[in-house]
Amino acid sequence: xxxxxxxxxxxxxxxxxxxxxxxxxxxxxxxxxxxxxxxxxxxxxxxxxxxxxxxxxxxxxxxxxxxxxxxxxxxxxxxxxxxxxxxxxxxxxxxxxxxxxxxxxxxxxxxxxxxxxxxxxxxxxxxxxxxxxxxxxxxxxxxxxxxxxxxxxxxxxxxxxxxxxxxxxxxxxxxxxxxxxxxxxxxxxxxxxxxxxxxxxxxxxxxxxxxxxxxxxxxxxxxxxxxxxxxxxxxxxxxxxxxxxxxxxxxxxxxxxxxxxx
Amino acid sequence: xxxxxxxxxxxxxxxxxxxxxxxxxxxxxxxxxxxxxxxxxxxxxxxxxxxxxxxxxxxxxxxxxxxxxxxxxxxxxxxxxxxxxxxxxxxxxxxxxxxxxxxxxxxxxxxxxxxxxxxxxxxxxxxxxxxxxxxxxxxxxxxxxxxxxxxxxxxxxxxxxxxxxxxxxxxxxxxxxxxxxxxxxxxxxxxxxxxxxxxxxxxxxxxxxxxxxxxxxxxxxxxxxxxxxxxxxxxxxxxxxxxxxxxxxxxxxxxxxxxxxx
Amino acid sequence: xxxxxxxxxxxxxxxxxxxxxxxxxxxxxxxxxxxxxxxxxxxxxxxxxxxxxxxxxxxxxxxxxxxxxxxxxxxxxxxxxxxxxxxxxxxxxxxxxxxxxxxxxxxxxxxxxxxxxxxxxxxxxxxxxxxxxxxxxxxxxxxxxxxxxxxxxxxxxxxxxxxxxxxxxxxxxxxxxxxxxxxxxxxxxxxxxxxxxxxxxxxxxxxxxxxxxxxxxxxxxxxxxxxxxxxxxxxxxxxxxxxxxxxxxxxxxxxxxxxxxx
Numbered sequence: 079x080x081x082x083x084x085x086x087x088x089x090x091x092x093x094x095x096x097x098x099x100x101x102x103x104x105x106x107x108x109x110x111x112x113x114x115x116x117x118x119x120x121x122x123x124x125x126x127x128x129x130x131x132x133x134x135x136x137x138x139x140x141x142x143x144x145x146x147x148x149x150x151x152x153x154x155x156x157x158x159x160x161x162x163x164x165x166x167x168x169x170x171x172x173x174x175x176x177x178x179x180x181x182x183x184x185x186x187x188x189x190x191x192x193x194x195x196x197x198x199x200x201x202x203x204x205x206x207x208x209x210x211x212x213x214x215x216x217x218x219x220x221x222x223x224x225x226x227x228x229x230x231x232x233x234x235x236x237x238x239x240x241x242x243x244x245x246x247x248x249x250x251x252x253x254x255x256x257x258x259x260x261x262x263x264x265x266x267x268x269x270x271x272x273x274x275x276x277x278x279x280x281x282x283x284x285x286x287x288x289x290x291x292x293x294x295x296x297x298x299x300x301x302x303x304x305x306x307x308x309x310x311x312x313x314x315x316x317x318x319x320x321x322x323x324x325x326x327x328x329x330x331x332x333x334x335x336x337x338x339x340x
Numbered sequence: 341x342x343x344x345x346x347x348x349x350x351x352x353x354x355x356x357x358x359x360x361x362x363x364x365x366x367x368x369x370x371x372x373x374x375x376x377x378x379x380x381x382x383x384x385x386x387x388x389x390x391x392x393x394x395x396x397x398x399x400x401x402x403x404x405x406x407x408x409x410x411x412x413x414x415x416x417x418x419x420x421x422x423x424x425x426x427x428x429x430x431x432x433x434x435x436x437x438x439x440x441x442x443x444x445x446x447x448x449x450x451x452x453x454x455x456x457x458x459x460x461x462x463x464x465x466x467x468x469x470x471x472x473x474x475x476x477x478x479x480x481x482x483x484x485x486x487x488x489x490x491x492x493x494x495x496x497x498x499x500x501x502x503x504x505x506x507x508x509x510x511x512x513x514x515x516x517x518x519x520x521x522x523x524x525x526x527x528x529x530x531x532x533x534x535x536x537x538x539x540x541x542x543x544x545x546x547x548x549x550x551x552x553x554x555x556x557x558x559x560x561x562x563x564x565x566x567x568x569x570x571x572x573x574x575x576x577x578x579x580x581x582x583x584x585x586x587x588x589x590x591x592x593x594x595x596x597x598x599x600x601x602x
Numbered sequence: 603x604x605x606x607x608x609x610x611x612x613x614x615x616x617x618x619x620x621x622x623x624x625x626x627x628x629x630x631x632x633x634x635x636x637x638x639x640x641x642x643x644x645x646x647x648x649x650x651x652x653x654x655x656x657x658x659x660x661x662x663x664x665x666x667x668x669x670x671x672x673x674x675x676x677x678x679x680x681x682x683x684x685x686x687x688x689x690x691x692x693x694x695x696x697x698x699x700x701x702x703x704x705x706x707x708x709x710x711x712x713x714x715x716x717x718x719x720x721x722x723x724x725x726x727x728x729x730x731x732x733x734x735x736x737x738x739x740x741x742x743x744x745x746x747x748x749x750x751x752x753x754x755x756x757x758x759x760x761x762x763x764x765x766x767x768x769x770x771x772x773x774x775x776x777x778x779x780x781x782x783x784x785x786x787x788x789x790x791x792x793x794x795x796x797x798x799x800x801x802x803x804x805x806x807x808x809x810x811x812x813x814x815x816x817x818x819x820x821x822x823x824x825x826x827x828x829x830x831x832x833x834x835x836x837x838x839x840x841x842x843x844x845x846x847x848x849x850x851x852x853x854x855x856x857x858x859x860x861x862x863x864x
Contacts, residue, residue, distance in 0.1 A: 152515035155493035159518060176516065187526030187538075188483075192494075192518035221712075231679035232716075253676035254700065256683060256716035264711030276711075414777035417755035421780060438778065449788030449800075450745075454756075454780035 080108050080144050080174075082135040083167040087160035087181055089302075093328055094157060096298035097126045098150035100330075103199050106146040106177075108170075112138075112326070115148075116203060124292045125204065125315075125331045134325025142172050147197035156192045164190075206331065211309040211317070212282035213240040218266035218274040219306040219320065223297035225258050230290045232256050235335055240284045240310065245276070249290065274304055284310045286334040296330045342370050342406050342436075344397040345429045349422035349443055351564075355590055356419060358560035359388045360412035362592075365461050368408040368439075370432075374400075374588070377410075378465060386554045387466065387577075387593045396587025404434050409459035418454045426452075468593065473571040473579070474544035475502040480528035480536040481568035481582065485559035487520050492552045494518050497597055502546045502572065507538070511552065536566055546572045548596040558592045604632050604668050604698075606659040607691040611684035611705055613826075617852055618681060620822035621650045622674035624854075627723050630670040630701075632694075636662075636850070639672075640727060648816045649728065649839075649855045658849025666696050671721035680716045688714075730855065735833040735841070736806035737764040742790035742798040743830040743844065747821035749782050754814045756780050759859055764808045764834065769800070773814065798828055808834045810858040820854045 084090060097104065097117055104117035115128040132138040160166055160181040169178040174196060181190040225247050229236050233251035240246075244264070248257035265273040300306075302320040309317040315331040322328060346352060359366065359379055366379035377390040394400040422428055422443040431440040436458060443452040487509050491498050495513035502508075506526070510519035527535040562568075564582040571579040577593040584590060608614060621628065621641055628641035639652040656662040684690055684705040693702040698720060705714040749771050753760050757775035764770075768788070772781035789797040824830075826844040833841040839855040846852060 149515065155515065156518060158493060159490035159520075183526075184529070187523050188520065188528075190518065190520040192516060194516040195514075228683035231682060252719075253673065253679065254716060254718040256680060256714065258683070258712065258714040261711050264707075266712075267708070411777065417777065418780060420755060421752035421782075445788075446791070449785050450782065450790075452780065452782040454778060456778040457776075 079139060079141050079172060080146075080170045081137060081139045081167065082108075082113065082132075083137055083165065084135055085165055086162065087157065087164040087166040088162035089322060089325075090166060091154070091157045091160070091162070092299070092301045093128060093322065094150055094154050096296065096302075096328070096330075097128070098154055099295040099298055100124055100126055101150065103147060103149050103197055105199050105201050106148050107143070108140045108146065109143045110140050116201075117150075118204065119292075123289065123333050124296070127206065127329045127331065128326070129329075130322065130326035134323070144170060144172065144174070145199075146170055146174070146177055147199035148177070148194070149197055153194055156194055159190055159192065170196075209311075210281075211314075212280070212311040213284045213309070214279040215240070215245055215308040215310075216277040216305055217245075217260070217308065218276070219297070219300045219303055221260075221266040221274075222306050222308075223300045226290060226293040226297050229256060229258075230294060234290055235287050236290050236293060237285060237287050238308075238310065238316070240278065240280050242280070242283075245278055282312075284312050286310055286312065286316055287336075288316060288332055288334060292332055296332065299328055299330070302328060341401060341403050341434060342408075342432045343399060343401045343429065344370075344375065344394075345399055345427065346397055347427055348424065349419065349426040349428040350424035351584065351587075352428055353416070353419045353422070353424075354561070354563045355390060355584065356412055356416050358558065358564075358590070358592075359390070360416055361557035361560055362386055362388055362554075363412065365409060365411050365459055367461050367463055368410050369405070370402045370408065371405045372402050378463075380466065381554075385551065385595050386558070389468065389591045389593065390588070391591075392584065392588035396585070406432060406434065406436070407461075408432055408436070408439055409461035410439070410456070411459055415456055418456055421452060421454065432458075471573075472543075473576075474542070474573040475546045475571070476541040477502070477507055477570040477572070478539040478567055479507075479522070479570065480538070481559070481562045481565055483522075483528040483536075484568050484570075485562045488552060488555040488559050491518060491520075492556060496552055497549050498552050498555060499547060499549050500570075500572065500578075502540065502542050504542070504545075507540055544574075546574055548572055548574065548578055549598075550578060550594055550596060554594055558594065561590055561592070564590060603663060603665050603696060604670075604694045605661060605663045605691065606632075606637065607661055607689065608659055609689055610686065611681065611688040611690040612686035613846065613849075614690060615678070615681045615684070615686075616823070616825045617652060617846065618674055618678050620820065620826075620852070620854075621652070622678050623819035623822055624648055624650055624816075625674065627671060627673050627721055629723050629725050630672050631668070632664045632670065633667045634664050640725075641674075642728065643816075647813065647857050648820070651730065651853045651855065652850070653852075654846065654850035658847070668694060668696065668698070669723075670694055670698070670701055671723035672701070672718070673721055677718055680718055683714055683716065694720075733835075734805075735838075736804070736835040737808045737833070738801075738803040739764070739769055739832040739834075740801040740829055741769075741784070741832065742800070743821070743824045743827055745784075745790040745798075746830050746832075747824045750814060750817040750821050753780060753782075754818060758814055759811050760814050760817060761809060761811050762832075762834065762840075764802065764804050766804070766807075769802055806836075808836050810834055810836065810840055811860075812840060812856055812858060816856055820856065823852055823854070826852060 100119040101117040112132040113130040164181040167180040176193040179192040229249035233249040244261035307319040319329040362381040363379040374394040375392040380387045426443040429442040438455040441454040491511035495511040506523035569581040581591040624643040625641040636656040637654040642649045688705040691704040700717040703716040753773035757773040768785035831843040843853040
């Protein structure tokens with residue numbers, strides 16, 4: 079028996095939306111410490127990795143390890159039926175072929191009940207070693223999303239360069255070239271959210287070239303968190319990490335392009 | 341000579357928009373007691389029925405019974421040219437081949453004048469006997485529209501079940517099943533409009549299966565009224581009725597599906 | 603060396619957007635008195651004419667007359683990367699093959715740098731003699747844009763008639779006819795901007811027929827200015843002029859249709 083109750087349905091919507099841009103199907107892995115989901119896009123360029131701690135749910139119960147095969151588009155359609163402030167409860171039996179979802183309005187007078195058919199999905203877990211990166215950046219997630227969207231008008235790849243000066247995002251193509259430079263400590267001011275300061279922690283300078291198509295998919299996670307952490311080392315997949323309140327995080331690993339191959 | 345003046349053009353826009361989802365052409369029937377329009381969709385599954393009382397207009401004049409054949413898409417294009425708060429005056433001669441429309445801005449400094457070409461439309465009036473239904477429901481029109489939209493992600497039909505517990509809306513299909521249960525007295529809270537309470541008046545339990553495509557057309561009438569009345573008896577067309585301020589109402593009769601035929 | 607700095611990037615966005623509806627490429631002509639751009643659409647029906655005075659920029663420097671060949675779609679893509687309140691600086695060398703653009707955020711912590719490749723564009727300057735028109739109208743730019751949009755539902759051409767009564771905009775087609783009459787002094791009330799009064803200065807009555815397709819392109823300039831000046835003489839191109847703050851103006855000359863040819 080698996081049961082997990084979350085006070086805001088919006089959180090789960092915001093988690094699933096960006097993942098479904100990368101893959102159609104993925105396993106929701108549940109055990110007594112929490113819920114995780116790892117999903118690799120078909121071209122093996124991007125991987126999402128979700129971690130939700132058991133203590134972020136109330137109640138949380140998972141008697142046996144379960145791997146629930148989810149079609150993410152179908153899951154997203156069902157989550158759309160929840161109000162953003164509905165309480166959401168997920169349930170599955172140990173030998174389940176459905177995931178049961180309950181949405182409760184604030185005062186319990188409206189209760190929605192959905193059953194999502196589960197799939198058998200073959201997937202192998204990619205173990206990603208914890209590691210120290212050469213550069214760690216913390217930046218306004220909305221500002222990063224805007225930079226990716228803007229530079230998409232110029233080319234298909236974006237270069238991220240971190241130096242002592244700050245972090246530079248650049249792209250180029252037929253119509254010309256462009257770059258955005260953000261300095262250590264720069265404030266991104268949003269009328270609603272106040273100032274978010276860019277923090278750059280650099281041990282070695284880094285320069286990576288990334289696909290703007292995938293970056294624009296990843297930044298669909300922007301509503302999850304005001305800030306985004308970017309972890310980089312030359313020639314390694316870049317990790318984009320969005321924290322999900324106090325309960326976990328959604329990360330994306332994006333393989334760099336080899337410039338000669340562009 | 342027919343003349344009818346309405347203080348808010350928005351009302352007429354909101355009436356015509358949902359009707360044009362069902363049919364292309366319909367007769368606007370005018371007599372000394374008011375204006376009516378009955379329109380049946382091509383597949384004979386849904387029928388709209390509009391009633392506007394003469395005393396809702398000022399002035400209202402109709403010397404002879406007139407049947408004005410209207411192309412609803414053209415009518416809607418002309419109504420778009422009116423500001424929402426414009427005063428609107430409709431006029432037609434007794435042997436008219438045009439319906440004349442005048443829109444006046446608040447202070448009369450802007451006056452728009454349109455002529456809509458009329459059509460000859462063969463139509464027979466379906467007389468719908470007044471009747472008592474087994475269940476009468478009054479519900480937030482916006483909440484009902486959201487339920488129809490949400491459940492469209494799951495299947496093509498929606499079942500409405502009324503029992504002592506409340507009213508349940510459900511749908512299902514390849515990806516799974518879902519239902520929304522609303523109890524007697526439940527509040528639908530809208531930040532702008534305040535709370536709207538669901539009222540269920542049940543003499544007999546009812547279960548009807550309806551086409552979500554048609555329901556989504558019907559709920560285009562949502563801006564007309566904060567509340568929607570649903571009148572149901574097993575195996576009879578369901579009546580969805582939107583009141584139009586103090587001046588009339590727009591109803592939709594929707595034939596139930598026979599579940600075996602789905 | 604050419605250099606021009608403008609305190610609000612939004613101004614340049616709003617200038618380029620409507621021009622790019624008419625033409626793909628145009629020369630930005632820079633000299634010591636300011637910047638101008640003249641662009642004729644391929645069918646020679648509409649011409650845009652931009653004038654920006656040197657004293658509207660700070661600093662402004664132009665050592666030699668330059669003609670910078672711009673692809674307007676590419677320019678617009680780059681301008682989208684600027685925040686509306688960014689300070690924008692354009693620079694070009696005397697024998698430049700790129701136009702350099704710098705966008706600076708409010709506090710200088712974010713700096714974007716773009717290079718737009720320049721083109722060689724053959725263009726002959728059409729000299730438009732200054733002249734007195736028979737009618738000069740000043741009208742709310744938003745109201746005029748709405749009239750053009752609305753009447754597009756009825757036909758492909760709009761007639762503008764100016765008489766002692768006021769100015770009448772009319773169109774017609776298969777579904778019927780329509781006209782909007784605005785009197786001298788009529789107020790167009792916008793909740794945000796307050797009242798804008800229509801001013802008509804008529805020496806001779808005028809009647810011109812114009813293409814709604816081009817009018818809808820021209821009214822993309824609406825965000826530039828709350829008011830629009832329309833200058834008309836029978837059988838001459840109509841001049842639609844949007845003032846750009848204190849620094850210049852963007853005008854469009856639109857050739858009238860000969861009604862028989864419609």
